[in-house]
Amino acid sequence: MAKLRENTLTLVSLPRIVESPFRELTRRAVLAMLILLASTLIVYLDGDAYSDNVGDGVSFIDALYYSTVTVTTTGYGDITPVAPHARLLNAILITPLRIGFLVLLVGTTIEVLANEGSRSIRDSRWRKKxxxxxxxxxxxxxxxxxxxxxxxxxxxxxxxxxxxxxxxxxxxxxxxxxxxxxxxxxxxxxxxxxxxxxxxxxxxxxxxxxxxxxxxxxxxxxxxxxxxxxxxxxxxxxxxxxxxxxxxxxxxxxxxxxxxxxxxxxxxxxxxxxxxxTGGEGLEVHQRQALPTEVGQSPSAVVGERVIGVIRNDTLRRFYDSTVARIETGDQLIVVRRAAPADPQTMQPLVD
Structure with a gap:
């Protein structure tokens, strides 16, 4: 399984990658073949109850042929059930097998391919942006x-x-x-x-x-x-x-x-x-851009927060550094402030 996962193209936002779509399609194809085999055996074992236009009886190949054209809804009509019990078996066994075959092989195949294609498209769009x-x-x-x-x-x-x-x-x-x-x-x-x-x-x-x-x-x-x-x-x-x-x-x-x-x-x-x-309660440390109204003021004059550091020209300066006696345009302020409660869905502060 680990080797298979390494060979599987990794897509974004997929919490679980179990197996490749090709393996899934193969598994469904095997189940479809089992359905076809079951239908073939039913017809072959009861061959005397069927009529063949050729008139030489129903062999295993004939039974396989009949099952194939039946479960795929082709139905040429050259081989038909004539005995009442054979028609009853077709109604209660062959018909459900035909429906199961179509749902399994056609419907799910389209579903798997569509899902994989949709995931690949979403992955490509996500990566581009x-x-x-x-x-x-x-x-x-x-x-x-x-x-x-x-x-x-x-x-x-x-x-x-x-x-x-x-x-x-x-x-x-x-x-x-x-x-x-x-x-x-x-x-x-x-x-x-x-x-x-x-x-x-x-x-x-x-x-x-x-x-x-x-x-x-x-x-x-x-x-x-x-x-x-x-x-x-x-x-x-x-x-x-x-x-x-x-x-x-x-x-x-x-x-x-x-x-x-x-x-x-x-x-x-x-x-x-x-x-x-700890976020969302008591005090929190925050980094933000200096406001235009704060430019020219002393860091200690900032209202509602305590400035403990200033980032200027990509250099961190502590609050006691004499070079940050005044806040300048473009400064980033590191402050301690009262924590605002966070929205549990977005994790964003409800009040900033």
Whole structure:
């Protein structure tokens, strides 16, 4: 099954790929042949009850011929049931077999081909319009939390693409309204189908550090300009991930350990940090463009928010930096503000 899945063209937003359409058509064709065989045996075993225009009796070939023209509704009429019981058997057995044959072979074949064609068309249209999007590789606890944060920051779900090797994760991503691909993120063909070379942001949140490193290498080769954020478990792997091409690296175990230490020192201190990391309640950290009315003001003069950093000329400056005594046009502000409750469907703040 794994080998079959690798050979199957991966399409977007497909939470479950079981088997190829050709295998499905083959299975249905075998069932159709079984129906034809059953009809042939019924006629052959009761050959004396049938009349052949040639007059030499009904052989197995004649029975096969009769069944073929009957189940396909051709019906030449050169072989006909003459005995009452044979006509009754045709009514209660051969006719249902004929209907089943047509539904199975014709109806379902058209359905399978139509569905596959529709999926391919949707996949092609989706790929053509995807530009400057966000690719999230790994839709576990970390990946899902990252997506929720992105959506709370204003990213539309249509601009987020998920890649994961687990069918359950793909189903969850589709349920959350996201396009998703099932497969190994180290495969170049899969990354290209997810339009990674055209992505603006790439988030890698895999369970294993070695897989994250290999994925980072592959992603960076396909897209030299994207912002690549990688989560790793162990701090000693951070330099290797950065050498692989990551823009930023988050150490999950160290971050959790630091939060545990802060909470041990002061429960309220840990509560505040966790509060800012939890979306939809208490405080939240947000990045936004400086408003025209804020240009020329001191960061401390911003109303309703606390400015803790200013991004100017692609450089982060902390609030205590003397070079950001005044907000300038084009500045990006990193603020701490009161969290607005989010819409459970869109994950967008109800009040901004």
């Amino acid at each position: 995807m530009r400057n999007h966000i690719v999230v590789i790994g839709y576990g606890t970390k990946g899902r939390s990252a997506v929720n944060t992105l959506r709370r920051q204003g990213e539309a779900p249509e601009s987020i693409v998920v890649i994961d090797s687990k069918e359950s994760a793909i189903a969850d991503a589709n349920f959350d309204g996201l396009a998703a691909f099932l497969g190994d993120a180290t495969r170049r063909d899969l990354l290209r189908r997810a339009e990674v070379p055209k992505a603006r942001e790439i988030v890698i949140s895999l369970d294993r550090d070695d897989a994250a490193i290999l994925t980072t290498l592959t992603v960076r080769q396909l897209n030299p300009n994207a912002n690549v954020v990688v989560a790793v478990r162990e701090h000693q792997n951070v330099p290797l991930v950065k050498q692989s091409g990551a823009t930023s690296v988050v150490t999950s175990s160290e971050t959790v350990g630091r939060l545990l230490g802060l909470t041990a020192i002061g429960p309220d201190l840990g509560a505040i940090i966790q509060d800012m990391l």
